[in-house]
Amino acid sequence: MTRKSRPPGRGRTATISVPVAGRLHSAAIHLLRRLRQSDKASGISAPRLSALSVLVYAGPRTLGQLADTEQVRPPTMTRLVQAMEAEGYIKRIPDPHDKRVTVLQATAKARKLLDKARSLRVSTVEEMMKNLTAAEIKTLDAAAKLIEDMAKR
Amino acid sequence: MTRKSRPPGRGRTATISVPVAGRLHSAAIHLLRRLRQSDKASGISAPRLSALSVLVYAGPRTLGQLADTEQVRPPTMTRLVQAMEAEGYIKRIPDPHDKRVTVLQATAKARKLLDKARSLRVSTVEEMMKNLTAAEIKTLDAAAKLIEDMAKR
DNA sequence: CCCTATAATTTAGTTAGGCTAACTAATTAG
DNA sequence: CTAATTAGTTAGCCTAACTAAATTATAGGG
Numbered sequence: 001m002t003r004k005s006r007p008p009g010r011g012r013t014a015t016i017s018v019p020v021a022g023r024l025h026s027a028a029i030h031l032l033r034r035l036r037q038s039d040k041a042s043g044i045s046a047p048r049l050s051a052l053s054v055l056v057y058a059g060p061r062t063l064g065q066l067a068d069t070e071q072v073r074p075p076t077m078t079r080l081v082q083a084m085e086a087e088g089y090i091k092r093i094p095d096p097h098d099k100r101v102t103v104l105q106a107t108a109k110a111r112k113l114l115d116k117a118r119s120l121r122v123s124t125v126e127e128m129m130k131n132l133t134a135a136e137i138k139t140l141d142a143a144a145k146l147i148e149d150m151a152k153r
Numbered sequence: 154m155t156r157k158s159r160p161p162g163r164g165r166t167a168t169i170s171v172p173v174a175g176r177l178h179s180a181a182i183h184l185l186r187r188l189r190q191s192d193k194a195s196g197i198s199a200p201r202l203s204a205l206s207v208l209v210y211a212g213p214r215t216l217g218q219l220a221d222t223e224q225v226r227p228p229t230m231t232r233l234v235q236a237m238e239a240e241g242y243i244k245r246i247p248d249p250h251d252k253r254v255t256v257l258q259a260t261a262k263a264r265k266l267l268d269k270a271r272s273l274r275v276s277t278v279e280e281m282m283k284n285l286t287a288a289e290i291k292t293l294d295a296a297a298k299l300i301e302d303m304a305k306r
Numbered sequence: 307c308c309c310t311a312t313a314a315t316t317t318a319g320t321t322a323g324g325c326t327a328a329c330t331a332a333t334t335a336g
Numbered sequence: 337c338t339a340a341t342t343a344g345t346t347a348g349c350c351t352a353a354c355t356a357a358a359t360t361a362t363a364g365g366g
Contacts, residue, residue, distance in 0.1 A: 020294045021276075022275050023298065024293055024296075025271070026301065027296070027304070028181055028185065030300070030301060032181055063344065064344075074345085075344085075345075075347095079322090079345095098332075098342095100331065101332095102344080122178050129173070129177075129303060137173050140296050141176060142296070143177075143180070144176040144180040145180075146292060147180035147293070148176070148180050150184075150281040151187055200352085200354095201352095217312090226354075227315085228314085228317095228354080231314065231315060232354090233353085235315095253361065253363075254312095254313060
């Protein structure tokens, strides 16, 4: 589902979207307020969880790349990585072509942790959805796909 | 728009909702990741922003109540409040019935700050939505309303 | 009036995340 | 073969958020 480039003549679309953006924003805030609670149960801090999910869901990368995507300086990432390495969530793999580089890879333990955290959050959402009609669920599904698409770039 | 209590015979709704909950969860995460960036621009830390928005959007309450809702110990909240009081975001109002208690109230400056933060985030969402069709926007709007309803309890 | 409970603060200390500056080691360019 | 660049680490410092324990002041029942 790739976003089609919109040709001229889209009319009042931008104007219509303004209040919707506000409502969508509020909805996201309130949904996430709920989810944050299940997040704490994972027992890992937000910066670590964030860096680790990059490694788990987007694959291995170097420390510098990870620092860039997480928008921190390399020394900060060094420490985050050291802590998570000591806890068995990250493995360092030396780059054979460039000995200065270490590629970081999430371990099975990390994947298990994130899967657990995810399923906690997902069941919170399920619980919230349990009284919806089939049509309402369809609407949410369509919206989820649209949002993914929008967030992709 | 109050959630209607669903009578028996809703059939496979719960089963259908399972993968949708997962997709909705992912969508929310990715949307949030975007919004966190605009949040930084507000220049206030996450714990403070969170506590302050309780006061702004849910109204005044005592320090102890605020500590409870934010899930921190009273000393932690004392410090958060002291900092925000010094910056002019919170006003303390002595409780006439119980002199041990101070009721915390957000100032106009706080409201202005949160409005600014909100509009930053909303324009991020608008920007993301700018290539959607009218039908897609309608879907998002319906979903936003459903989510608000779900999150409400 | 005393005793206990409660609201908030102070005290004293920890932990985590962030930074810059200075360093080592490896790579690449002249 | 130097010189400059790049990846990552170390060291040192700062701030924010958090905690438990002790303290202060008020409330309220017996």
